[in-house]
């Protein structure tokens with residue numbers, strides 16, 4: 457069984473990215489468990505707070521879930537052609553203390569998907585993530601891409617994918633990513 461942790465980078469209740477993560481879970485890919493994590497409860501990074509109190513509980517908890525996973529799927533929105541602050545902020549916390557980076561990120565297989573309301577489906581934020589993952593020593597699966605554009609047309613009012621081609625692409629993406637993780641473990 458390949459254990460993937462998906463993290464949605466949006467806090468919105470009706471987030472398209474959270475809906476994408478839920479749709480991925482609903483696909484129930486054989487031999488893959490896909491757990492979902494949110495960024496709720498993670499405060500803004502503050503070096504004084506870190507020095508005084510250590511890591512916030514929400515960060516420690518997410519860190520532990522990453523460490524227990526075989527791979528991490530970042531489900532990223534795009535804000536102003538880049539990574540949303542809440543998502544980058546969470547990763548910054550997770551990279552503290554720096555002595556922990558290798559355990560949390562080092563060689564861990566990461567993959568990126570995302571949904572946006574614009575026409576380019578998070579291509580710029582996904583691209584911006586690459587340098588962050590490289591800095592943290594994570595491995596990035598580049599064997600597939602999923603960039604969901606025009607999200608208002610792709611999801612219905614309940615957050616389910618109504619575009620069958622996107623649903624198929626999502627399944628292909630997950631199977632490919634899980635096979636890559638699996639191959640690397642052997």
Ligand code: FNR
Nearest residue numbers: 466468471472473474533534535536537572573574
């Ligand atoms: C956006 N949005 C957006 N979309 C896009 O395709 N390219 C972009 O650069 C931006 N920039 C941007 C900035 C800010 C501050 C906001 C709030 C929004 C629109 C974005 O794709 C849309 O709000 C998505 O619905 C956000 O993802 P969630 O919250 O639905 O997961």
